[in-house]
Amino acid sequence: MLVSQLYAPTLRETPAEAEVVSHQLMLRAGMIRKAAGGVYTYMPLALRVLRKIENIVRQEMDAKGSQELLMPIIQPAEMWQETGRWNVYGDEMFRLKDRHNRDFCLGPTHEEMITTLVRSDVRSYRQLPLKLYQIQNKYRDExxxxxxxxxxxxFIMKDLYSFDKDEEGLAKSYDQMYEAYTTIFNRCGLTFRAVEADGGAIGGSGTHEFMVIADSGEAAIVYCPSCDYAANVEKAELKAILMPEEELENLSVIDTPGTKSIEAVTNLLGISAAKTIKTLVYNTDKGVVVALVRGDHEVNEIKLQNIVDCLTIELADEKTVSEMLGSTPGFIGPVGIKIPMLIxxxxxxxxxxxxxxxNTPDKHYRNVNAKRDFSPTVVADIRLIQENDPCPHCDLPVKTARGIEVGQVFKLHTKYSKALKATYLDENGREKPMVMGCYGIGVSRTMAATIEQNNDEYGIVWPVAIAPYHVVIVPVSPKDEAQMSLSNTIYKTLTTSGIEAVFDDRNERPGVKFKDADLIGYPLKITVGPKTINENIIEVKVRRTGEIFYFDVNNYLEEIKALLARI
RNA sequence: CGGGGCGUGGCUCAGCUUGGUAGAGCACCUGGCUUGGGACCAGGGGGUCGCAGGUUCGAAUCCUGCCGCUCCGACCA
Incomplete structure (x- = not known):
């Protein structure tokens, strides 16, 4: 590709709307342009990267015996109503009507579609296991x-669905996908971690998320430096902490004016937050729920949501609290509380x-003892893990980090096959629901995550495996015929040898071409200048390390191949 | 959903308070000059000032409504 022809308009300044580095650099490097909020055009450089990621994904999916297909983006409402998710999905689903006023949506995911497809074509255990995937746009009105x-x-997502005849088969499919994902993200050159996760809206139990470690990540994870445990904080389980045994004192009411926070209470009474109970009131679609954690702990709303089995959960406002409990936030407690769900x-x-x-403004109870003074509806682990909490596996302190979720593997079991009656006949002629799994990779997000993890002050630093091109050739003086001619020869030589090269043939000063090369982040840059012409040596600079190599002008091809293989 | 900020040429922004013929830098086009890290000189093209109303002799500027973008928040009691 000649840079004079390449449609990659670079920007010298960072557009004001871009907050994170991947967004900034993709805009500046002429890779993406915004069409609407959260909707982007992928320009040629970005598309080349996406295709490379997709091809790695395809190879690894196919290696596990999967088959690619392509399902419609527009999906009829009926199949979503059959599983109940037409309502569950809520405002995140893009909905539309056709001219006959029939309801459709733009697919946010494809469990309904694929299960509806497979149920009509698969009847026998002989046709299982089956693994089908696609790579296409997904729509979620975030x-x-x-x-x-x-x-x-x-966004672009690879979604694969596995159909097995039993749990054993599912476990095998799941393990295969877990392995494939590990290979894929390694091949893309990412530093990542597979963590235990919560099932969320897709449903099912048994799931891992693949997290690219980056401070800009939206997800919080914990990991154990001592064993191999790693989990999304939403999922991380915690055992009950034992407190030193004490004589049970008599319950008493004390005045605590104005102490609306745990901190204020502990300061007033001179006690530790670990000696207090924090009482939180939540509004859910299953009604009002009251949650109790130790004062220095935080509630894990995902765990709470799973226990209550509700779709929405949010802290109640002051008005609701007053109406329900006759007191204000800050002075709520479990003793004598009248509430259907006390967790x-x-x-x-x-x-x-x-x-x-x-439960009276400006008053607290002292000497509250759980079993004696109140009885919860449910006692469960609803606590959010914190740094230095004990590891669920080895009890040593955990660490926290942030991650970008680029992939997730789920065991769906029979959730969708039962709802959509996707059954097969087993060896004994008995009808059984297929056992399903689903496995997603955010392809476009993987590209962004790669940049989050691979950049410096000058721009992007692509891993070779997914770089839009491998090499850029920069002649220093466009008016110098010898430089231009040699650059062109190198360009042709590399291209015919399967190395993806761009030749910056623009009539620009060298600084402009160097800056663009660094911004776009080609792994290697070949500079053709007076030294090249006079001394017959080619100068090759490695984008990531800044190392410079000099190769003989008559024998550089193998050297460059070796270099690309090594970096 | 709530709150803040912003909307002026492709990008970054000034102008708005105090209404009076729309500006700068970058980018783009032409010519010159230059060529090892975003040069310089001269000339040039490009903007219904987000949209719709209103006030006014006159609105980018004041008022109202809407739309879009963006950040924060959604209460840990």
Whole structure:
């Protein structure tokens, strides 16, 4: 490709709307342009990167015996109504009507579509297992699209669905996909971690997320430096903490004027937050729920949501709290509370002589003891893990990090096959639901995550495997015929040898061409200048390390191949 | 959903308070000059000032409504 012809208009300044580095650099490098909030055009350089990621994905999916197909983006409402997700999905689903006023949506995912397809064609255990995937645009009308391609409303996803005859088969498919994902993200040159995760809206249990480690990541994860445990904080389980045993004192009410926060209460009473109970009131679609955790702990709303089995959950406002409980936030407590759902964290049950709100403004209870003074509807782990909490596997302290979720593998079991009656006949002629899994990779997000992890002050630093081109050839003086001619020869030589090269033939000063090369992030840059002409040596600079190599002008091809293989 | 900020040429922004013929830098076109890290000189093209109303002799500027973009928040009691 000649740079004079390449449609990659670079920007010297960063557009004001871009917050994260991947977004900034993709705009500046002429890779993407915004069409609407969370909706982008992929320009030629970006598309080349996407195709490379897709091809790696294809190779690894096919290597596990999967087959690619392509399903419609426009999906009829009926199949979504059959699983109940037409309503569950809510405002995140792009909905539309056809001329006959029939409801459709733009596919946010394809469990309904694929299951409906497979149920009509697969009847026998002999046809299983089956693994089908596609790579296409997905549509989710995000509450808050942001960070460029990181959280778009239209994005490219690889989604694979596995159909097995039993749990054993599913476990095998799941393991195969887990392996394939590990290979894929390694091949893309990413530093990532597979973490245990929560099922979320897609449903099912048993799931891992593949997280690219980056400070700009939206997800918080914990990992254990001592064993191999790693999880999304939403998922990380915690055991009850045992507190030193004490004599049970008599319950008493104390005045605590103006102490609306745990911190204020502990300061006033001179006690540790670990001796208090924090009481939170939530509004859910299953009604009002009260949650209890130790004062220095935080509620994991995902865990709570799973226990309540609700779709929406948010902290109740002051008005709701007053109406329900006759007190204000800050002075709520579990003793004598009248509420249908009182959920206590396991550690709360181990507290002795604790302090909590007395359900009267400016009053707290002292010497509250769980089993004696109140009885929760449910006692469960509803606590959010924090740095230095004990690892669920080895009890040593965990660390926290941030990650970008680029892939997720799910065990769906029979959730969709039962809802959509996708069954097969087993060896004994008995009808059984297929056992399903689903496996997604955010292809466009992977591109953005790669940039988040591979950039410097000058621009992008592509890993060779997914770089838009491998090499850029920059002649220093466009008016110098010898330089231009040699550059062209090198360009032709590399191109015919299967090395993807661009030749910057523009009539620009060298600085402009160097800056653009660094911004776009070609792994190698060949500079053709007076030295090249006079001394017959080619200068090759490695984008990532800045190392410079000199190769003989008559024998550089193998050297460059070796260099590309090594970096 | 709530709150803030912003909307002026492709990009970054000034002008708005105090209404009076729309500006700069970058980018783009032409010519010259230059060529090892975003040169310089001269000339040039390009903007219904987000949209719709209103006030006014006159609106980018004041008022109202809407739209879009963006950030933050959505209460840890």
């Amino acid at each position: 509450r808050r699209p942001r960070f460029g391609l990181m959280r778009g409303r239209e 206590a964290d396991t550690t709360v049950m181990n507290l002795y002589n604790a302090v909590c709100g007395a």
